[in-house]
Amino acid sequence: MKPPPFDYAVASDLNEAFALLEADEDAKVIAGGQSLIPLLSLRFASPTLLVDISRIRELRAIRCVGETLSIGALARHSDIETDAAVATYAPLLAAAxxxxxxxxxxxxxxxGGAIAHSDSAAEFPAVLLAMxxxxxxxxxxxxxxxxxxxxxxxxxxxSLxxxxxxxxxxxxxxDAGTRWGFSEFARRKGDYAIxxxxxxxxVDASGTCVAASAGLIAAGPGPTPADDLDLELVGRRVTEDDARRAVDRATQGLTPESNVHGSSEFRRAVIGxxxxxxxxxxxxxxxxxxxRTSA
Ligand SMILES: Cc1cc2nc3c(=O)[nH]c(=O)nc-3n(C[C@H](O)[C@H](O)[C@H](O)COP(=O)(O)OP(=O)(O)OC[C@H]3O[C@@H](n4cnc5c(N)ncnc54)[C@H](O)[C@@H]3O)c2cc1C
Structure with missing residues (x-):
């Protein structure tokens, strides 16, 4: 299918973007277009105006501010994958x-587009919940x-x-006490996650867990935090049994949708x-x- 007709304007700075959006309540922002264009082509969205923010340079920066890493909304996924500061201070994001x-x-x-799109099956929202x-x-x-x-x-x-x-x-x-892990199952690398x-x-200097949180991918109608996971982990030098109990606690109430990739039960097992x-x-x-690396 083809997209419905729309007007198109390029914003050169934030104030211009705000003015264009405020003048038209049916206007929509476009950044990379990798989610919005398919939605338009399927006619799931029909904005009157697309406001292109992709040339607002100030939104692309990735920088350290004190103990925090600030990632601009227009950083590309490939920037997150390859940026040295992300690899050093937020390796979980780089891995995801x-x-x-x-x-x-x-x-x-x-x-920023992936975050605003807020797909339950997307990687970045889950990572941001965990972090x-x-x-x-x-x-x-x-x-x-x-x-x-x-x-x-x-x-x-x-909440936008x-x-x-x-x-x-x-x-x-x-810092030295930070620990992270990421795992996903998809039919083919690059497909949305099942x-x-x-x-x-x-962890502290003795290896005892002092904080733990997780985000789950494709687990519910929106990006899903793993509630109460920390109750099985904090205060312990985490063992396989602790991890198993944390998984049971975090997944017991989940009811992911059944879809072409599997039943709700199967998908809950995959998430666990x-x-x-x-x-x-x-x-x-x-x-x-x-x-498998070989047959
Ligand atoms: C074949 C295919 C496979 C994909 N697989 C995955 C996958 O495995 N995992 C995954 O996470 N994603 C996947 N995606 C989506 C992809 O990651 C998109 O790039 C991302 O979801 C949206 O980023 P964008 O810049 O392209 O946003 P756009 O498509 O430009 O916009 C998406 C939405 O966000 C809004 N928006 C964009 N930027 C902003 C902003 N700064 N402020 C407010 N609103 C904004 C738009 O108005 C729109 O509603 C896939 C896409 C395709 C086409």
Whole structure:
């Protein structure tokens, strides 16, 4: 199918973007276009005007601000994959980026676009939930900072208002006590996940877990935090039994949708196994690599 007709305007700075959006309540932002263009072509969206923000250079920066890593909304997925500061201070994000779609899409798709799109099966929202990130948004009324947990809603909804843009995301920079793990299952590398999990944790000098959280991929109608996972991990030198109990606690109430990839039960098992593997990676427990390298 072809997209419905729309007008198109390029914003050269944030104020121009705000003015264009405020003048038309049916206007929509376009950044990398990797989610929006397919939606238009399927006629799931029919904006009157597309406001292209991809040339607002100030939104592409990735920089350290104190103990925090600030990632601009227009950083491409491929920037997250290759940026030295991301690799050093937020390696979980860099690892997750390699699972997002295919290289061609990662070269166009933007970090802010993936966050605003808020797909339950997307990697970055789950990672931001695990890391306790803050989403920075701006409109002509000023700037807001929202915890990832409060930003993402269900069925592609977020706390964004019309005329408001994601401008950056702040993630806590890791240190020697930071631990992370990421695991995902998809039919083919680059496909959307059938299930997955991102784990972020801290241990003290004795190796005892002092904080742990996780985001689950394709687990519900929106990006899904793994509630109460920490109750089985914090205060312990985490063992395989602790990880197993944490998985049971985090997945017992999940009811992912049945779809062409599997029943709800199957998909809950995939998410649980992904979470177990991510916990094993994070806490240095034995891992099994199930990927076949030869027949
Ligand atoms: C074949 C294919 C496979 C894919 N596989 C995956 C995958 O495995 N995992 C995954 O996570 N994604 C996947 N994607 C989606 C891809 O990652 C998109 O790039 C991303 O979801 C959206 O980024 P974008 O910059 O392209 O946003 P756009 O398509 O330009 O916009 C998406 C939405 O976000 C809004 N928006 C964009 N930027 C902002 C902003 N700064 N502030 C406010 N609103 C904004 C737009 O109005 C629109 O509603 C896939 C896409 C394709 C085509």
């Amino acid at each position: 980026a390699t699972w997002v779609a295919h290289p061609q899409i990662r070269n166009r798709g933007t970090f 306790g990130a803050t989403i920075v948004t701006r409109s002509s009324a000023g700037e807001r900072r929202t915890a990832a947990r409060d930003f993402f809603g269900s069925h592609f909804q977020t 208002q019309h005329g408001e843009l994601v401008t950056a995301v702040e993630v806590p920079g890791g 299930g997955g999990a991102a784990v972020h944790a801290r 196994e992904s979470l177990r593997r991510a916990l094993h990676q994070a806490f240095g427990l034995p891992t099994v690599d199930f990927r």
